[in-house]
Amino acid sequence: MSPETFQSLATLLKKRSGLILTADKGYLVESRLSPVAQRHGLPHLEALITALNRGNEALAAAVTEAMTTNETSFFRDGKPFESFRKEVLPQIVERNAASRTLRVWSAAASTGQEAYSLAMLLSEEQTRLSGWRIEIVGTDISEAALKQARAGVFSHFEVQRGLPAAMLVKYFEKVDGSWHAASRLRSMVSFRSFNLLDNLSPLGAFDAIFCRNVLIYFDVETKAQVLAAIARRMNDRGVLFLGGAETVLGISDQFEPVPGSRGLYRVAGLPGTVAPKPASAASCAA
Numbered sequence: 001m002s003p004e005t006f007q008s009l010a011t012l013l014k015k016r017s018g019l020i021l022t023a024d025k026g027y028l029v030e031s032r033l034s035p036v037a038q039r040h041g042l043p044h045l046e047a048l049i050t051a052l053n054r055g056n057e058a059l060a061a062a063v064t065e066a067m068t069t070n071e072t073s074f075f076r077d078g079k080p081f082e083s084f085r086k087e088v089l090p091q092i093v094e095r096n097a098a099s100r101t102l103r104v105w106s107a108a109a110s111t112g113q114e115a116y117s118l119a120m121l122l123s124e125e126q127t128r129l130s131g132w133r134i135e136i137v138g139t140d141i142s143e144a145a146l147k148q149a150r151a152g153v154f155s156h157f158e159v160q161r162g163l164p165a166a167m168l169v170k171y172f173e174k175v176d177g178s179w180h181a182a183s184r185l186r187s188m189v190s191f192r193s194f195n196l197l198d199n200l201s202p203l204g205a206f207d208a209i210f211c212r213n214v215l216i217y218f219d220v221e222t223k224a225q226v227l228a229a230i231a232r233r234m235n236d237r238g239v240l241f242l243g244g245a246e247t248v249l250g251i252s253d254q255f256e257p258v259p260g261s262r263g264l265y266r267v268a269g270l271p272g273t274v275a276p277k278p279a280s281a282a283s284c285a286a
């Protein structure tokens with residue numbers, strides 16, 4: 001693939017999704033886009049670029065889709081879910097006692113494991129949440145990932161990653177070798193196609209937002225843009241969970257870390273919250 005072809009693809013991808021293609025990703029581009037070219041009857045990636053330059057929208061969507069990384073698992077990294085259950089949920093229950101509503105957003109939901117993990121976690125809190133209207137919204141740019149998320153069907157390999165056996169048995173049914181999420185879980189979650197770079201206001205406001213392991217694929221400018229859009233989707237005193245390799249520090253001053261809870265952020269400067277000690281971006285950007 002010529003440097004010009006690579007550059008054209010990188011420009012298209014960043015514009016459509018924010019995803020950054022660094023120069024070392026040539027192998028990735030070849031391996032993921034050659035099948036796309038083939039499916040569209042194009043002999044090589046240069047022909048694919050020519051077709052893209054002619055404004056082939058379906059092809060541009062297929063290229064973007066193919067370049068997303070949909071890696072995820074149930075209860076990924078464990079801690080954020082613990083922290084949501086132990087620290088965040090009690091506060092929401094207190095704050096929303098009158099409305100008895102709880103809205104959580106799994107932004108960049110991929111194939112749905114994060115949203116279903118939250119649904120299981122909240123189902124386990126029946127005593128506290130009896131009579132509450134719970135809504136877990138999962139969004140992603142990848143239609144293929146969303147299709148699986150909506151179906152709520154997972155392979156044996158997928159359920160083996162992070163899902164405790166007791167929960168598998170309680171919330172999933174085995175049908176023809178795959179695991180189907182129970183209807184009571186599926187009624188708590190909904191999945192919608194959304195690009196984080198687009199207007200997110202139709203989604204409404206959330207008490208907690210999980211935006212994990214997607215900002216890592218963006219440049220600083222795009223991270224800041226997405227964080228600003230997320231801040232606008234926060235309910236008063238809502239919280240934001242980022243992935244273990246992600247931070248707001250040095251990128252956005254709209255959020256501040258919640259002291260003592262790694263990966264957990266709140267809108268900065270709200271009255272009654274004590275601002276955490278400033279930390280350098282370098283020391284927190286692990």
Ligand SMILES: C[S@@+](CC[C@H](N)C(=O)[O-])C[C@H]1O[C@@H](n2cnc3c(N)ncnc32)[C@H](O)[C@@H]1O
Nearest residue numbers: 017068070072108110141142195196212213214
């Ligand atoms: C690595 S997965 C993370 C899944 C889940 N949040 C987790 O932590 O396990 C990243 C997801 O971000 C999605 N994504 C990438 N760019 C996006 C964008 N601009 N808007 C919405 N989703 C995007 C990809 O399709 C992919 O499913």
